[in-house]
Amino acid sequence: MNATNPYRKLPRRAFWSTSVAKSAKMKGMVDDLWRPSFQLTKDHPVATVGSCFAQHISSALVQAGFKWVQAERPTFGLSEQAARDFGYSIFSVRTGNIYTTKMLRQWLSWVRDPETQDTEFWESQDAVFDPVRPQIEPGGFEDAEDMAAARKSTIAAFHRAIEEASVFIFTLGLTEYWENIETGLVYASCPGTVAGEFDPVLHRFRNSKYPEILEDLEEIRKSLRAINPDIKLLLTVSPVPLVATAEEGKHVLTATTHSKSTLRSAAGDFSSNYQDVDYFPSFEIVTHPGLDRQMFEDDRRSVRPDGVDFVMEHFLAGLGLVHRSPTSRRSDGVDAIATSVEATLKADEIVCEEIELERFNDNRD
Amino acid sequence: MTTEIDAIFVGDSHGMIMQSAAAAHGIKFKYPVTAASATFGGATMRKSENGGVVFEIAASRLDPDRVKPEKISHRLQKANSIRQKLSVAFKTGLPIYSNIGMTARNFVLGIVTAAKANGEDPSLLSKKMMRLAAEEYFQQFVSQYDTMKASSPRVTAVFGPTRFEHSSRALWMSYDDTAARMLRERNIDILDLRGDFGNEDLLLREEFYGQPDDGVHGNDHWGLMTVRKIAEHCQRASSDSPQKNMAY
Numbered sequence: 001m002n003a004t005n006p007y008r009k010l011p012r013r014a015f016w017s018t019s020v021a022k023s024a025k026m027k028g029m030v031d032d033l034w035r036p037s038f039q040l041t042k043d044h045p046v047a048t049v050g051s052c053f054a055q056h057i058s059s060a061l062v063q064a065g066f067k068w069v070q071a072e073r074p075t076f077g078l079s080e081q082a083a084r085d086f087g088y089s090i091f092s093v094r095t096g097n098i099y100t101t102k103m104l105r106q107w108l109s110w111v112r113d114p115e116t117q118d119t120e121f122w123e124s125q126d127a128v129f130d131p132v133r134p135q136i137e138p139g140g141f142e143d144a145e146d147m148a149a150a151r152k153s154t155i156a157a158f159h160r161a162i163e164e165a166s167v168f169i170f171t172l173g174l175t176e177y178w179e180n181i182e183t184g185l186v187y188a189s190c191p192g193t194v195a196g197e198f199d200p201v202l203h204r205f206r207n208s209k210y211p212e213i214l215e216d217l218e219e220i221r222k223s224l225r226a227i228n229p230d231i232k233l234l235l236t237v238s239p240v241p242l243v244a245t246a247e248e249g250k251h252v253l254t255a256t257t258h259s260k261s262t263l264r265s266a267a268g269d270f271s272s273n274y275q276d277v278d279y280f281p282s283f284e285i286v287t288h289p290g291l292d293r294q295m296f297e298d299d300r301r302s303v304r305p306d307g308v309d310f311v312m313e314h315f316l317a318g319l320g321l322v323h324r325s326p327t328s329r330r331s332d333g334v335d336a337i338a339t340s341v342e343a344t345l346k347a348d349e350i351v352c353e354e355i356e357l358e359r360f361n362d363n364r365d
Numbered sequence: 366m367t368t369e370i371d372a373i374f375v376g377d378s379h380g381m382i383m384q385s386a387a388a389a390h391g392i393k394f395k396y397p398v399t400a401a402s403a404t405f406g407g408a409t410m411r412k413s414e415n416g417g418v419v420f421e422i423a424a425s426r427l428d429p430d431r432v433k434p435e436k437i438s439h440r441l442q443k444a445n446s447i448r449q450k451l452s453v454a455f456k457t458g459l460p461i462y463s464n465i466g467m468t469a470r471n472f473v474l475g476i477v478t479a480a481k482a483n484g485e486d487p488s489l490l491s492k493k494m495m496r497l498a499a500e501e502y503f504q505q506f507v508s509q510y511d512t513m514k515a516s517s518p519r520v521t522a523v524f525g526p527t528r529f530e531h532s533s534r535a536l537w538m539s540y541d542d543t544a545a546r547m548l549r550e551r552n553i554d555i556l557d558l559r560g561d562f563g564n565e566d567l568l569l570r571e572e573f574y575g576q577p578d579d580g581v582h583g584n585d586h587w588g589l590m591t592v593r594k595i596a597e598h599c600q601r602a603s604s605d606s607p608q609k610n611m612a613y
Contacts, residue, residue: 072485076479077499137491149489153485153489
């Protein structure tokens with residue numbers, strides 16, 4: 001028998017016992033978890049969009065001193081709270097949550113050619129809602145003209161964000177989505193939940209499969225690079241479980257696992273195809289039981305502040321901005337992130353359309 | 366012969382034009398208190414325990430890191446002068462006319478400048494957001510009007526000259542409407558003279574532009590006519606009001 005084999009030369013990070021098990025035992029970070037495939041320093045402008053969890057990334061980047069692209073800024077005169085209510089300062093542009101690859105692909109197609117955008121709007125008694133960001137204007141827009149103008153502004157800002165950014169971070173959240181059968185418009189939420197009226201003839205449930213997500217990611221990358229050929233794409237998958245599944249006959253637990261596994265797998269495979277695309281493992285850091293950490297609040301869905309903090313510590317460590325051994329104490333920068341994350345969560349400032357689905361759970365105990 | 370309007374006038378730079386133009390024609394307010402608009406922006410104006418008035422300029426205008434000491438000293442002196450004048454004036458209980466915060470220019474300029482600096486188009490703002498921004502911006506004047514209202518049964522706000530660029534008319538009007546609504550909610554009257562001096566869009570007519578024109582203010586003719594309208598309003602309101610004798 002040969003005395004050497006490929007496993008003998010593998011580093012500590014390649015073995016569970018010397019990486020995951022050790023960090024779990026030490027209650028510390030997982031050393032060398034993420035090695036970025038492209039350079040990202042605090043001087044590189046970073047744009048962020050995505051699901052609810054992406055909001056943590058935005059605020060943590062700001063706190064850590066990164067150059068966060070804010071292409072759509074609150075208007076002069078608006079207070080900080082009002083600005084947040086109107087969806088400013090949450091993502092780089094005022095898109096609201098972009099949960100799916102399908103949704104980002106749709107946005108980017110409009111960014112590249114605004115003339116192609118769908119003009120559907122949802123009208124209630126005294127307000128008009130944007131189907132791709134129904135919560136962006138508290139209480140809705142006063143008329144369709146206002147909605148169209150605001151969309152135009154966001155699309156222009158989105159273009160600027162891509163032009164300006166060195167790195168575009170997209171946090172994938174869901175595979176499930178709803179669309180208009182006739183027009184193909186992808187909605188941010190099921191009509192009739194946050195706003196709009198559900199029409200079973202017009203509205204269809206879809207659950208993206210792996211090949212579709214890969215195809216969407218290809219299109220997303222193509223669109224981003226068409227606007228900014230040097231831009232890098234950093235993918236993450238939100239560890240936050242589904243509020244509810246619309247997949248017939250499915251349990252929300254298996255639906256969550258299915259959805260997240262598909263997203264995780266697609267993001268991993270896609271990033272391995274391109275040097276300008278990378279994957280950061282926020283999903284694993286939060287959800288893997290091997291790390292033996294209490295990461296969720298009592299609702300078993302919201303990520304605890306220290307969990308978000310733990311994710312961002314790994315992010316900074318991967319970039320070489322925080323060097324920590326499993327037992328080391330926090331640096332000032334990491335403390336600043338922790339404080340920011342905690343404050344954000346305490347203030348209940350996470351803006352999340354999906355959570356609205358919980359209102360429709362008629363069988364609560 | 367001098368005509369004295371039995372009223373207090375609290376005004377900004379537009380008010381100064383009104384005051385000086387009227388004075389040149391022998392018309393003056395009994396208690397005029399005027400200063401540049403920035404003096405009133407975010408200022409604290411409240412009744413003191415001894416019945417006088419506390420007037421403090423916004424802290425940001427006294428920040429030693431940004432403002433030279435001599436300027437701070439000048440601003441403090443100005444604030445003290447306003448405090449003294451308001452203390453004397455408000456004790457009389459006379460009707461108050463004020464135009465502070467009643468010109469949308471700074472608000473519109475702030476929005477347009479900030480939006481353009483960020484590559485955005487301010488004309489794309491929704492009506493709801495414009496109103497909310499105006500409401501939050503006007504908050505800096507609200508407590509001052511509340512103090513006026515607590516000092517006099519009759520407080521009337523007067524719009525300044527409307528001098529918007531065509532593209533920013535919606536912003537300007539949104540601000541005017543919001544300011545007027547917020548003041549009416551406080552039982553403060555609005556003397557709306559925009560139509561008297563403006564065209565069909567309420568934009569100030571060119572005959573009221575200064576020579577040379579600074580693009581901001583109205584001319585002396587505008588100032589004089591505005592004060593005359595205030596005088597008429599004051600006289601009419603005094604004769605109409607069941608509280609007319611309260612103040613004198």
